Amino acid sequence: MTRQSRTSPAGSERALHLAYDTALLDLDGVVYAGGLAIEHAVPSLAEARGAGMHLAYVTNNALRTPDAVAAHLTELGVPTEAGEVITSAQAVARLISEQLPAGSKVLVIGGEGLRVALRERGLEPVESAEDGPVAVVQGYGGPELPWGRFAEAAYAIARGVPWYASNTDLTIPGARGIAPGNGAAVEVVRIATGAEPQVAGKPLPPMHRETILRTGARRPLVVGDRLDTDIEGAFNGEVDSLLVLTGVTDAARLLAAEPRHRPTYVDADLRGMLTGQPEVTGGVDGFRCGSWTAAVRGDELVLERAGGAPGDPVAAGGERMDGLRALCAAAWTHAGEGSCGLDAGKALALLGL
Incomplete structure (x- = not known):
């Protein structure tokens, strides 16, 4: 599968923080929002760093200096040096x-x-x-x-x-x-x-070049919340990406993503860096991830849960993400090189998204 024709989120048997040498993390909507740490961000970053992953913070926000950003992150409980911050x-x-x-x-x-x-x-x-x-x-x-x-x-x-x-x-x-x-x-x-x-900023090449020059990353993983900056920037730089749903992008926008906006991986928050990613299997008759199967019927994306009663909502966060991954595969395959316009309202309601 080429980047230009991604039709499903990828799977990874290895935890992402072990599979990639450097995380290129967006800040607003990923690590913090309104200056406050997003839930699960601080312990997730600490665990990734402790396992040897290099963390770099890559932001389109040009307001603050790298010293100020590093000080803020350190105050939030994420020890950071100014040299680990790259700004537009x-x-x-x-x-x-x-x-x-x-x-x-x-x-x-x-x-x-x-x-x-x-x-x-x-x-x-x-x-x-x-x-x-x-x-x-x-x-x-x-x-x-x-x-x-x-x-x-x-x-x-x-x-x-x-x-x-x-x-x-x-x-x-x-x-x-x-x-x-x-x-x-x-x-x-x-x-x-x-x-x-x-x-200069994401998703354009000057920002990616600045990031690689300053970090020396050899196998980077872009982690972001925006399709049109973080994910498109990874696409343009031909590197893998993880979309987290803690910022601007919601599930409906993700399903409608055109090829350059389709992330390699999808997860709820930064805890997704610390796990493997489940594989989506199947074909046009139905895409399976975990206990969920997604398909296209008429002009609608539909979702079914193995062993669950029709309309039964999902309870666990991990299961919710499995359902979303299956829906992404169905939507992106149907859309091909375009943007999916199918009705996903009922399917997303089942997931609480």
């Missing part, structure tokens, strides 16, 4: 430094993470379009970023200055729910200028 600010700073001379002035629309990353690459951050910038870089600046910062970007870009963006994630998960991300702010500047930025 670092990726976009490298991209700019490869295209502009050392010492170039760059107008920063974002937070301290961008400024530190630019200085690391020998570039000079400035605050105004009147400071003579030869580039504009935009990254997530937090909910308090003043509206006037977008105007500064627009003024400089209108003069022909090249525009870079750390990432274009439209949303970011937080303690109170899903909030607008840097991609929403990029849209504001795009509307005002008609320009298009060069983007």
Whole structure:
């Protein structure tokens, strides 16, 4: 099976933290949400590290510096060094430094993470379009970023200055729910200028290259919660991925995923790193995983549980994931190279998803 034609989550006899040398972990929606650790994340990461797996934290959020992110993780109970944190600010700073001379002035629309990353690459951050910038870089600046910062970007870009963006994630998960991300702010500047930025963050190659350069990973596993950044980034980098359902992506979006958004493995949370992954078997007449069988009937995805009464809901989390894996196989096989539009409402209700 090629990556381009994945029609089912993969199985793994070995626990993933033993099968891969490095976990490239997203942060928001995977390790924490709204600054608080997600349930099971801290002990799962400790066990993986204790078994010899290298942990690296790869985030599209360009607001904080690697030092600040490492300190936060350490406070949560995940001991982390700054060198184990890779941000889209670092990726976009490298991209700019490869295209502009050392010492170039760059107008920063974002937070301290961008400024530190630019200085690391020998570039000079400035605050105004009147400071003579030869580039504009935009990254997530937090909910308090003043509206006037977008105007500064627009003024400089209108003069022909090249525009870079750390990432274009439209949303970011937080303690109170899903909030607008840097991609929403990029849209504001795009509307005002008609320009298009060069983007460095996931799922694009500059971020993957930055990650491999900084970690030296030989057999990495991308672990994330977003199909359009984490999983697509793994697809573009031709490495395996684990989707966890603790952030942005829900089961319905997963079933509708097109090939580049289909993860290698699926699990509820970071405990999935510590186990093998069950194999999905069968064919178009029905896909089996654990006690569940999924199939396509008409315009609907259906799910049946061996030994269970019709409509009987699942109780255990592991069984729930088995049912979802079987549904993924049925949906992705039916969709082929497209996106599955079948009704999965009843099947997901059986799983409590």
